[in-house]
Amino acid sequence: MSTIKLTVNGKAVSVEVEDRTLLVHLLRETLNLTGTHVGCDTSQCGACVVHIDGQAVKSCTVLAGQAAGANVTTIEGISKGDELHPMQAAFRDNHGLQCGYCTPGMIMSSIDIVNRHGGKLDEETVRHELEGNICRCTGYHNIVKSVLDAAGRMKVAQAAE
Amino acid sequence: MYETTYHRPSSVDEAAALFSKGSDSKYLAGGHTLLPVMKQRLASPSDVIDLGRIKELVGIDVSGDALTIKAATTYFDILQSAEAKKTIPAIVHLTSVLGDPQVRYRGTIGGSVANNDPAADFPAAVLALGATIKTNKRTIAGDGFFKGLFSTALEDGEIITAISFPIPAKAGYSKMRHPASRFALTGVFVAQTKAGEVRVAATGASQNGVMRVPVIEAALKANWSAGALDNVTIPTDGLLADIHGSSAYRANLIKVMAQRAVAAAG
Numbered sequence: 001m002s003t004i005k006l007t008v009n010g011k012a013v014s015v016e017v018e019d020r021t022l023l024v025h026l027l028r029e030t031l032n033l034t035g036t037h038v039g040c041d042t043s044q045c046g047a048c049v050v051h052i053d054g055q056a057v058k059s060c061t062v063l064a065g066q067a068a069g070a071n072v073t074t075i076e077g078i079s080k081g082d083e084l085h086p087m088q089a090a091f092r093d094n095h096g097l098q099c100g101y102c103t104p105g106m107i108m109s110s111i112d113i114v115n116r117h118g119g120k121l122d123e124e125t126v127r128h129e130l131e132g133n134i135c136r137c138t139g140y141h142n143i144v145k146s147v148l149d150a151a152g153r154m155k156v157a158q159a160a161e
Numbered sequence: 162m163y164e165t166t167y168h169r170p171s172s173v174d175e176a177a178a179l180f181s182k183g184s185d186s187k188y189l190a191g192g193h194t195l196l197p198v199m200k201q202r203l204a205s206p207s208d209v210i211d212l213g214r215i216k217e218l219v220g221i222d223v224s225g226d227a228l229t230i231k232a233a234t235t236y237f238d239i240l241q242s243a244e245a246k247k248t249i250p251a252i253v254h255l256t257s258v259l260g261d262p263q264v265r266y267r268g269t270i271g272g273s274v275a276n277n278d279p280a281a282d283f284p285a286a287v288l289a290l291g292a293t294i295k296t297n298k299r300t301i302a303g304d305g306f307f308k309g310l311f312s313t314a315l316e317d318g319e320i321i322t323a324i325s326f327p328i329p330a331k332a333g334y335s336k337m338r339h340p341a342s343r344f345a346l347t348g349v350f351v352a353q354t355k356a357g358e359v360r361v362a363a364t365g366a367s368q369n370g371v372m373r374v375p376v377i378e379a380a381l382k383a384n385w386s387a388g389a390l391d392n393v394t395i396p397t398d399g400l401l402a403d404i405h406g407s408s409a410y411r412a413n414l415i416k417v418m419a420q421r422a423v424a425a426a427g
Contacts, residue, residue, distance in 0.1 A: 002167065019167040019209070022196075042197055044341070046263065055237070055266045061196050062267070063189075065167040066211060109263065131343075132261025 232271025
């Protein structure tokens with residue numbers, strides 16, 4: 001057992017977990033942040049994507065200890081109170097989800113994509129960048145639309161700040 | 162996953178000392194090979210020693226005629242590197258077609274080379290560019306480093322600290338990605354050194370891991386062009402055959418990927 005200190009969604013957290021604990025299990029089982037999902041558990045599907053120090057990573061393939069001292073953001077940490085993050089709002093408005101299982105990972109990956117590419121995103125880039133996230137319902141079409149829509153909204157939001 | 166003890170040393174020396182204390186230690190870099198293997202209970206190290214946060218193992222620099230990438234530098238950092246783009250753009254291209262964006266944030270060049278997966282990308286670059294592997298104990302020539310599937314010249318507990326790539330006159334990489342795993346079904350790295358030597362390495366194709374391809378080297382030495390390979394036949398002996406492709410299919414892929422790599426190298 002080890003004591004791990006990290007910041008999750010802006011709050012300092014100190015937890016005692018076994019050394020073999022994966023970050024996704026720390027989030028879901030110790031901190032009850034069940035928005036992050038386990039899909040394939042083999043780092044292929046992307047349902048477990050969270051941000052570690054601003055980078056989108058697959059939390060099923062990171063030991064909790066590796067995240068000690070880091071800033072972790074999950075799907076629960078991106079809205080401002082009742083106001084959805086622009087990426088969440090775009091997924092809702094463009095019907096970018098059906099069953100919703102992959103959606104938290106899709107949204108966390110998509111925010112990272114917009115952060116890296118800014119307003120220069122085009123459809124081809126979004127499709128290429130989403131290769132680490134698998135959706136079995138939508139056929140991706142509306143997901144891609146959502147990300148492109150959100151890229152515009154995030155640009156406007158940044159300009160306003 | 163079986164129980165283990167996690168360590169996060171802050172220096173290479175501390176990591177090596179921790180390794181020798183454990184009964185069955187393993188080094189962890191990006192973790193995207195070791196952790197899946199541990200989850201399947203195919204590995205059960207007593208101690209996991211994390212090299213990912215050791216500052217002296219991260220960085221990219223160019224000195225003289227070589228691009229040196231320290232071992233715990235992530236693929237993402239390589240993609241961002243102006244030095245890498247300027248000196249060996251083929252390495253940046255190789256990195257861009259490796260894994261997916263999330264994997265590229267975590268995976269490291271040292272981890273890929275130390276693991277020597279038979280379908281990994283970086284071993285092909287090391288072999289084709291005639292790179293040098295620097296460890297905490299010595300310097301190892303790339304030509305003698307890879308010893309077959311998941312096996313290298315590294316001794317137990319030895320840590321790769323950096324990989325130094327001589328800057329070539331021309332280089333290119335092309336791979337047929339497996340659509341699910343994104344590993345190389347076959348990938349070929351071609352290089353022409355500044356001294357005029359032609360070196361070609363293929364990954365994902367051989368039963369014995371990464372390999373040089375002498376018939377392609379000879380044809381490109383005579384005439385550096387994709388067309389020079391039109392009539393080359395790659396022997397199927399020792400090539401992989403599995404549900405994804407026969408050895409004849411992979412032999413053809415070696416040729417086609419080599420042609421595309423030459424075209425990319427210019």
